[in-house]
Amino acid sequence: MTRLDGLVAYPIKSLDGVTVDRAVLGSNGVLRGDRSYALVEAGVDPETASVGGGGGYVNGKSEPAIHRLHASYELAGPADATPTAVTLERPATDDVDADAATFTLPEERDALAAWVGAYLGYAVDLVRDPAGFPDDRAAPGPTVTSDGTLVAVASWFDAIADAREVRRRFRPNVVLGDCPAFFEDRLFADHGEAVRVTAGEATVLGVNPCQRCVVPSRHPDTGEPLEAFRTRFVERRRETRPSWTESDRFDHDFRLMVNTVVPTASWGTTVAVGDRVRVEGTVPFDG
Template identity: 70%
Template sequence: MTRVAELLAYPLKSCDGVAVDRAAIGPEGALRGDRTYALVEAGVDPERASVSGGGGYVNGKSEPAIHGLSAEYELAGPPDATPTAVTLSRPATERAPADERTFPLPDEGDALADWVGEYLGYAVDLVRDDAGGFPDDRAARGPTVVSRATLATIASWFEDVADATEMRRRLRPNVVLDDCPAFFEDRLFADHGEGVRVAVGDTALIGVNPCQRCVVPSRDPDTGAEIDGFRERFVRKRRETLPEWTASDRFDHDFRLMVNTVVEERSWGDVLAVGDEVTVDGVVTVDESGTPVAGADAAE
């Protein structure tokens, strides 16, 4: 019986995650507290910035030094992962000494930005969105899903990746499933115009899109050191191990892994929990945002 093994939120985008036992679905379908805060280059409008690298977000795609920061959080409390304080540690650089500091939030957001900017060598702003957060996929803001067996399999492809836990830190999912085969999550998307309804406990997620990967999984989550040839090996092994159930016109290249989801408004406020049973309820017709079309219970 497939079940939820881990729930993770990333209160400060591109920094460490935090494991929780219960997680509420917030406005716009994101886990409450996930990516609530983000760092951007000073003066950049986060709504217009690109998350794909070089577009204003200070993230792992554009700034390898961000991996050198470690973060621990004080949270609003279950099931809300919104941070009320973050403790950041940074290594020594030519620009700044090694340091650790706790920043209550939101009161010391500007101080946090100044401290990180000192480490990076350029000015940054800390921005906040309590509604949908700052996910990479702004259309499918629901929890991202992968299986533990998948993480273990991918970790085995690379000598420099210790285990499934390290691969999970590189891929940064919200929901990790257990008691299912590797690449089970590939069952959770279909063709364009379709979504897959997935029951997680009493909550329905709509699996929409296999996540297109970037440079981040190739980098050590603590140091930013990159594995040479990561993408090429990943693509080759992904192709070699591709299950027959992955067939979909959304899976248009082999550098995709994990599933982005949408949560219908009627499920905002629901709570996911470790141990919840997970069942696949079938394919539904969806609009361009991934939301099921009213009156269309199943795709033709």
């Protein structure tokens, strides 16, 4: 019986995540509070910015130094990961000393941005949207992988400590348990279709396998790149790809996790660690 084994929200996009036992699926289908804040270059409109490197977001794709900022949070509630306060720690640079500071949100949003900007060496803004700032705007629901997948990927790299490090590199929202590695590849189908999945009170549609970027190749604490990460990953992904992965959406092997859409009828429902996960089958999907 496949079950929901872990939930992770990322209150500030590109910074540390926080594990929770349960989560409300808020507007847009995101885990409530997930990526509800984001750092952007000063003056950039997050609605028009690209999440790719150099697109205006201050994220791991464009700014390796962001990996060395560490965050811990006070949250709005047990099922709401919206941050009400965040403590940030930064390492020393040529221009600033190592430091830590706590900011109340949203009241001290500008002060937090100034503190981060001093570390990075350029001005940034901290922007907010309760609907979140997902990477995949067409499929903004929780991203899904499995415990078995994390363990398998960890085994491909001598320099990666364990499955927990893989989770921190790939940054999923939902981790499934009691299922084989790459089980989540069952949760997408061909173009024109989605896979209907139920968990707890919620219905979620699995849409497409997530195309990866440079971020998983960097150590989540230091930003140091792992040499030949992509080459090794693609080789091993191809060698271990299960038969159920076949789909016209899976057009290359640098893909891992599943992006989802949450139907509006499931906005406001709750999912929790331990919930049984049922794959209900494919449904038509225009997206």
